């Protein structure tokens with residue numbers, strides 16, 4: 001009987017798929033992110049054949065050593081920067097992820113962050129809730145139109161492509177993008193223009209939205225000098241991974257009004273925030289919830305379970321990363 005260890009509770013549908021195969025499923029008995037040593041301790045309790053991990057788990061050599069029987073790690077996330085792929089590959093461990101199924105949710109959340117900034121929605125909400133609204137005024141919280149603005153998308157995969165579509169067709173935004181590969185679909189669907197140089201995109205975009213995976217090459221992709229290239233009226237949106245942005249540099253850029261604002265769902269040292277970020281009026285911050293939809297989370301649970309089942313039944317898992 002295959003033994004599966006899940007590092008936190010995921011939707012029942014995935015757990016049931018594994019149980020229907022008569023696999024033994026154990027869920028790490030924790031309320032919050034388990035420490036590395038806690039995970040290792042639990043993994044040593046039984047000879048687990050597979051691990052379902054979350055983006056908050058650092059899956060590296062110490063975890064692989066604690067679970068020497070585990071031949072597959074199914075990451076319950078699109079991103080897999082939390083897994084040491086090189087080490088997994090060296091040990092012949094298969095790693096899978098959950099691409100595609102949360103892209104609609106993340107794209108909608110990206111649009112929500114954009115609109116929250118352009119409409120000054122959160123500032124207005126705080127003002128009303130604080131009892132400060134004393135009547136309509138012509139100059140109360142003047143915002144910006146999204147319509148007609150230039151949205152610069154950095155990385156046009158599943159999520160970036162959807163953001164392009166929503167911004168263009170929903171709000172009449174002009175779309176420009178950078179990516180290592182050309183995306184002819186968003187060029188024909190949205191009239192998107194590709195920029196080969198990120199710096200050039202940053203100079204002209206009114207909103208810059210980040211949708212790249214976290215890799216060595218994308219760590220601090222947006223740093224102090226990049227922020228200086230942006231327009232003082234521009235907004236930066238990040239729903240990808242926190243370390244893609246140098247967060248301390250971003251705080252300085254926001255404090256000095258080098259850029260107008262930022263909408264962040266992810267943070268460089270999550271769940272910690274860079275000093276000063278929380279106090280800024282020109283930010284909208286959400287707690288890494290862009291994919292937090294029942295449908296997305298359910299589909300993610302199905303993907304991790306199906307990939308494990310396929311692996312044990314001798315088929316190639318559909319979402320194999322290595």
Ligand code: GLV
Pocket residue numbers: 055076077078079080102291
């Ligand atoms: C969420 O951040 C994910 O990678 O699925």
